[in-house]
Amino acid sequence: MTAQAKIHDLNGASREGASIVTGHTVGMEFPGPVTALHEATFGIKKGEFISLIGPSGCGKSTLLRIVAGLLKPTSGRVNVLGSPMVGPRPEIGMMFQKATLLDWKSVLDNVLLPNTLAGSVTKADRERAVDLLHLVGLRGFEVAFPRQLSGGMQQRVALARLLNSGAELLLLDEPFGALDEFTRERLNLELMRIQSQIGATIMFVTHNIQEAVFLADRVFVMTPRPGRIAAEVEVALPRPRTIEQMKSREFTDTAFNIRDTLGGFI
Secondary structure, three states, X not given: OOOHHHEEEOOOOOOHHHOOEEEEEEEEXXXXXXXXXXXXXXXXXXXXXXXXXXXXXXXXXXXXXXHHOOXXXXXXXXXXXXXXXXXXXXXXXXXXXXXXXXXXXXXXXXXXXXXXXXXXXXXXXXXXXXXXXHHOOOOOOOOOOHHHOOHHHHHHHHHHHHHHOOOOEEEEEOOOOOOOXXXXXXXXXXXXXXHHHHOOEEEEEOOOHHHHHHHOOEEEEEOOOOEOXXXXXXXXXXXXXXHHHHHOHHHHHHHHHHHHHHHHHO
């Protein structure tokens, strides 16, 4: 099967039966009025890595915030782990474009923030936080402060904090978009390695087609505002992924098919 054959129209299609995250005709209108989303329908299976890509302003981040329970859609519905989304839940964690670390707290204390907010920090909590910092490649930086770290290192701290939340569904909104290409590549590899270890389900917003393909099992392609998920692209690259795979015919065909699909909407 060619990469072109793996592009499927999602208009009106529902994958609800096999999915742990589902959206059915999700719409979002802001005062103005501005319609950010219109009848977005999708489904995500447990353990999948989904990339969301589309033109600027198409509602990618809005959709992510709806799935996180930070926004309530004006129409349609979203279910996560079998329950309707009505607000933030501990099973769902979100990472934003900026690391949003507390400057006056150490790296370790930033990672422990979910425990602090829950009311207590145990010895076991601290040990787990240290292990997570080692997992993201920050061994030896536990007592450093955010201002002493590079942008890429700060994003690693934010990723460790996200993992420390214990969430089953991880939502990442262009978390590496402001980083240089090589740091971004390293963090992409790190993220995939961690996902393979913990088995989390991930939704990842990006403007970068190559990044979307490199990370994902499926890429959701969104139309210009009002955004809907108009197509999905299955990525057949084997895991674990390597940078060398970006030279492959399968990778380039998939990336160009997504580009052509996006071009048809603009």
